[in-house]
Amino acid sequence: MAARTLVLTLFLCVALAAVEKEPIQEYKSRRDHIAEKAKDGVVVLFALPEEDLVEYRQDPNFYYLTGFDQPNAILLIDASAKPARDYLFLKPRDLPQERWTGPKIGPGPEAEKLLGFQTVQMLNDFPEILKRVSANKTVHTLRENFDRVRGVVPGAAVEDVTPAIAELRQVKSPTEIALLDKAVQITMKGLHTAARTVSPDVWEYEVEAALEFEFRRNGAERPGYPSIVGSGPLSTVLHYDKNARRMEAGDVVVIDVGAEYSGYVADITRTFPVSGKFSPRQREIYQIVLDAQKAAIAEVRPGATFAKIHAAAFNYIKSKGYSQYFIHGTSHHIGLQVHDVGSTTRPMEPGMVITIEPGIYIPEEKLGVRIEDDLLITASGNRVMSTFPKEAAEIESLMSAAPKPKLQ
Ligand SMILES: [Mn+2]
Incomplete structure (x- = not known):
């Protein structure tokens, strides 16, 4: 017995x-x-x-x-x-x-x-x-x-x-932070594969499949929320998850994804030029979003509020004349849920993990750009957990360096 x-x-x-x-x-x-x-x-x-x-x-x-x-x-x-x-x-x-x-x-x-x-x-x-x-x-x-x-x-x-x-x-323990770090690392592997897969004539769902394959084979249970791969006009649709369009040369594609690891969900967004190089106009908008994101990240430290962090991103985008195209908030908590629980007015404390995700969406130009990272609030400020490249030149070289596997 x-x-x-x-x-x-x-x-x-x-x-x-x-x-x-x-x-x-x-x-x-x-x-x-x-x-x-x-x-x-x-x-x-x-x-x-x-x-x-x-x-x-x-x-x-x-x-x-x-x-x-x-x-x-x-x-x-x-x-x-x-x-x-x-x-x-x-x-x-x-x-x-x-x-x-x-x-x-x-x-x-x-x-x-x-x-x-x-x-x-x-x-x-x-x-x-x-x-x-x-x-x-x-x-x-x-x-x-x-x-x-x-x-x-x-x-x-x-x-x-x-x-x-x-x-x-709302305040993560060291062991929760380790699990979130793992979820972020796996998500970044998926994004690297996505960067290699994005190409004219490839379907959005092929990119979704390629990055979710990375999630699962690296130990994630599943995507923490429906993966968003939105190209061309669909880059301006915030929660597009049909991923059913064939990408075209000259598009940008917004990829907003997060692996779930041991119940903890990452949430990262990158925007890629489908043909590997941003057009001057795309690059202009991309740079504004990136600089707005950096302005917001600079505000992230103990005591900061979502309102203050959002104001930094929003005011920057407003100063460039695009505030009417930034139609959502800048931050939310992540954890066991991708939009994790808790008061949205509570000031930041060490151990909180939040996203910073400004975006500009111009439907009439079929141009949407969102850049999203996951940040841990530390005693002295913050640590950006999602270290995936995000400078426009880095994104372009990532795509040009990558051999494009033929999936069919
Ligand atoms: Mn998010």
């Missing part, structure tokens, strides 16, 4: 190793932090049910606090216990079913050790335990789960825990 347990444990460890996890203490310390915010109440979070899991992407808040990516689980933190006590509720293992869906973790001491929980028990026990630990206390949960909680404990005081988790998620 002991040998069988050992074999199962090894099997599980191997099965779970595909996605790189942070040390289990990271998740535990996040639960402790949330417990502190919830004071004498309890915290309840639900994993996504199986039918909602597209390619098994866990609810990001649940994942952030547990590192657990199976469906149908429930997290309960009893913050009134001192020290706080955490429970994970799981469906029992179903070995015949696992022959179809692969090994799963079930309740019990093995799971407690593997996941760093004090108690991992049967999903069916959840209602009884919640009733017991939440008597006369506030239940902190996500707003969308209020009704589900009230279904178990009618009349309980329920509060939204989303802002507290979002506040924590």
